[in-house]
Amino acid sequence: MLKILKYSFYDLMRSRWSYVYFIFYLILGFVLLFLNNDVNKAVITLMNIIIVLTPLIGTIFGVMYYYNSREFTELLLAQPINRKKIFMGQYLGISISLTLSLVLGLGIPFLLYGLLKSAAIFNFSLLLIVGAFLNFIFVALSYNIALSTENKIKGFGYAILMWLFLAVIYDGIFLISLVIFNDYPLDKFSLIATMLNPIDLSRILILLKLDISALLGYTGAVFRKFFGTGFGMLVSMSILIFWVIIPVFRINQKLKKKDF
Amino acid sequence: MHTKILLFFLFITFTISAKQIEVCSNCTIKTIKEAIEIAEDGDEIYLKKGIYKENNIIINKSISLIGEEGAVIDGEDAGGIIIFEADNFTIRNLKIINVGMSYTIDYAAIKVIKATNFTIEDCILENVFFGLLIEKSKKGIIRNNSISGTRKSEASSGNGIHIWDGSEMEVYNNELYGLRDGIYFEFVKKSVVFENTSRENIRYGLHFMFSNNNIYHHNIFRNNGAGVAVMFSKFITMHNNIFELNWGSASYGLLLKEIYDAEIYDNLFQENTIGINGEGCTRINYTNNTFLRNGWAIKIAGACYTNIFVNNDFMHNSLDLSYNTKIHDNKFDNNYWSEYTGYDLDNDGIGDVPYRPVKLFSYVVNQTPEALVLLRSLFVDIINFSEKVSPVFTPDNLMDSNPLMKKNNDSI
Numbered sequence: 001m002l003k004i005l006k007y008s009f010y011d012l013m014r015s016r017w018s019y020v021y022f023i024f025y026l027i028l029g030f031v032l033l034f035l036n037n038d039v040n041k042a043v044i045t046l047m048n049i050i051i052v053l054t055p056l057i058g059t060i061f062g063v064m065y066y067y068n069s070r071e072f073t074e075l076l077l078a079q080p081i082n083r084k085k086i087f088m089g090q091y092l093g094i095s096i097s098l099t100l101s102l103v104l105g106l107g108i109p110f111l112l113y114g115l116l117k118s119a120a121i122f123n124f125s126l127l128l129i130v131g132a133f134l135n136f137i138f139v140a141l142s143y144n145i146a147l148s149t150e151n152k153i154k155g156f157g158y159a160i161l162m163w164l165f166l167a168v169i170y171d172g173i174f175l176i177s178l179v180i181f182n183d184y185p186l187d188k189f190s191l192i193a194t195m196l197n198p199i200d201l202s203r204i205l206i207l208l209k210l211d212i213s214a215l216l217g218y219t220g221a222v223f224r225k226f227f228g229t230g231f232g233m234l235v236s237m238s239i240l241i242f243w244v245i246i247p248v249f250r251i252n253q254k255l256k257k258k259d260f
Numbered sequence: 261m262h263t264k265i266l267l268f269f270l271f272i273t274f275t276i277s278a279k280q281i282e283v284c285s286n287c288t289i290k291t292i293k294e295a296i297e298i299a300e301d302g303d304e305i306y307l308k309k310g311i312y313k314e315n316n317i318i319i320n321k322s323i324s325l326i327g328e329e330g331a332v333i334d335g336e337d338a339g340g341i342i343i344f345e346a347d348n349f350t351i352r353n354l355k356i357i358n359v360g361m362s363y364t365i366d367y368a369a370i371k372v373i374k375a376t377n378f379t380i381e382d383c384i385l386e387n388v389f390f391g392l393l394i395e396k397s398k399k400g401i402i403r404n405n406s407i408s409g410t411r412k413s414e415a416s417s418g419n420g421i422h423i424w425d426g427s428e429m430e431v432y433n434n435e436l437y438g439l440r441d442g443i444y445f446e447f448v449k450k451s452v453v454f455e456n457t458s459r460e461n462i463r464y465g466l467h468f469m470f471s472n473n474n475i476y477h478h479n480i481f482r483n484n485g486a487g488v489a490v491m492f493s494k495f496i497t498m499h500n501n502i503f504e505l506n507w508g509s510a511s512y513g514l515l516l517k518e519i520y521d522a523e524i525y526d527n528l529f530q531e532n533t534i535g536i537n538g539e540g541c542t543r544i545n546y547t548n549n550t551f552l553r554n555g556w557a558i559k560i561a562g563a564c565y566t567n568i569f570v571n572n573d574f575m576h577n578s579l580d581l582s583y584n585t586k587i588h589d590n591k592f593d594n595n596y597w598s599e600y601t602g603y604d605l606d607n608d609g610i611g612d613v614p615y616r617p618v619k620l621f622s623y624v625v626n627q628t629p630e631a632l633v634l635l636r637s638l639f640v641d642i643i644n645f646s647e648k649v650s651p652v653f654t655p656d657n658l659m660d661s662n663p664l665m666k667k668n669n670d671s672i
Binding site: 041047048051052167168169171172174175178179182186187190194200203204207223 | 576624627628630631633634635636637638639640642
């Protein structure tokens with residue numbers, strides 16, 4: 001597995017897109033810090049970008065890599081190697097290389113601008129951890145879609161739809177249900193609804209560290225109590241881990257039955 | 261003329277007959293109460309270094325009570341400590357500690373009843389229930405004091421400087437913390453409050469009720485339970501104050517309730533849950549204030565008419581303005597909004613496209629507070645954008661037609 005991981009990883013590291021992605025974050029980090037010079041504020045802006053863009057890039061990269069390396073994968077499958085190892089190797093290869101682009105791309109400018117001396121270091125590391133999780137989650141989800149769909153175009157379509165659903169439509173439905181069921185106590189509902197979507201969960205995790213913790217008022221008491229404590233942090237981290245494990249598990253299930 | 265003559269005679273009698281009575285553990289007079297017994301109008305009681313365990317000291321003579329460095333009056337949590345019922349007195353340089361707590365009686369370190377012309381200065385009041393409780397008095401100067409309490413709940417704590425029914429008071433350069441309200445004014449007229457620091461109080465840093473024609477400026481209100489409240493008052497001027505870190509689920513920098521004809525200028529509102537919360541405020545001018553990184557910069561509830569916001573800086577607030585009615589009679593003009601995305605083609609410093617400070621999302625949050633969990637979600641950005649392009653829910657005349665391209669205050 002390690003060999004395949006290494007191969008996928010190097011393959012991606014050599015590819016132009018990884019560089020583009022890395023340079024994009026690098027420039028973004030520098031520009032943000034150059035423009036406002038305040039690490040704390042830059043973290044907020046970055047959050048907006050990370051929670052939208054990381055899933056999108058993860059999804060597209062995952063689907064693209066699967067379809068592009070299909071022939072090579074088939075070649076590998078002809079060898080006496082465990083299927084699971086091939087696909088896990090590829091999966092980890094993509095996720096790790098994307099995460100590396102993210103962490104290095106943002107880490108370098110922030111380090112240069114004196115992150116270590118600033119109080120924002122905890123928020124920033126949380127941001128990177130959440131970004132890494134989002135990478136792993138969305139690559140796994142897109143691999144699921146690609147494995148289940150033979151048709152490239154359809155696969156792409158579903159993957160983008162999945163991203164669109166989790167990033168935008170889910171929140172729309174969430175907001176509408178909040179407005180419609182205004183007369184009922186909604187704090188538990190909104191807590192659970194947030195937990196069920198990795199993008200929302202990441203957003204809330206970062207926001208509670210940054211700006212809305214007090215804005216939430218009486219509703220927020222529930223949120224703050226939950227996410228503010230070590231227990232809440234633990235639960236939300238484990239939910240993020242579940243969001244990685246379950247799609248990965250499904251990939252393996254799918255592999256057992258799939259006829260290549 | 262009569263008063264002048266009277267004052268002159270008073271002055272004469274003061275200078276001629278005033279004597280100093282020293283109090284200490286090995287003087288002839290050992291307690292403050294004894295000293296007061298023998299004192300006459302105009303005398304000075306000088307407390308030498310030492311701890312005086314006395315309480316309920318009632319003074320009804322126009323005297324000065326002055327402490328040496330290290331003179332401490334310890335009330336031993338038994339009740340009120342000094343009660344002044346006289347005109348023309350001075351209290352200086354005393355340290356008063358441990359005022360008793362009661363749910364029925366307002367015990368205070370220094371209580372002043374029906375006094376005119378008095379000065380309370382350089383005192384340190386610690387572990388108090390009420391610090392200074394001033395009733396039906398006028399022309400008092402309260403300065404350079406430090407007042408602090410250690411109580412935990414609103415019901416079991418008192419106010420630092422509590423003035424009930426007074427006029428022409430000057431309260432300045434005091435430090436107040438750990439109390440219920442730092443400064444509380446009820447039925448107080450024509451008074452000034454300046455250069456005070458009021459912090460970490462359980463309820464308000466400053467609280468005005470039914471107090472007209474007052475000015476407060478250059479004060480710092482930091483990290484109080486609920487911020488500063490100005491209620492049911494007219495003609496209040498507030499300027500150059502700093503309201504910061506009033507951060508909590510029911511906190512605000514400044515709460516305005518039933519306020520008429522106020523001037524609010526050159527203040528800084530920084531990192532409060534709500535910068536200014538207005539309910540029933542009319543004819544108020546907000547000029548040159550800075551709202552920095554608040555949750556809501558301004559939250560306007562019903563019945564606010566003719567509020568004019570000019571030349572303010574709104575910077576990096578989660579939500580700039582929240583508005584719960586469609587009727588709109590307030591004016592926003594020439595403000596700087598950090599979220600403004602318009603352009604300035606003619607380069608005159610004023611944006612060519614109007615700015616709409618109320619976003620659809622803040623409207624939704626007003627209806628359904630729970631929706632705030634969706635803050636900064638992509639969906640919310642999309643609906644905000646569509647509302648910006650064509651306003652449906654938010655009042656369409658609520659806008660800043662001349663938003664500035666650069667902020668007014670460079671200090672931050």
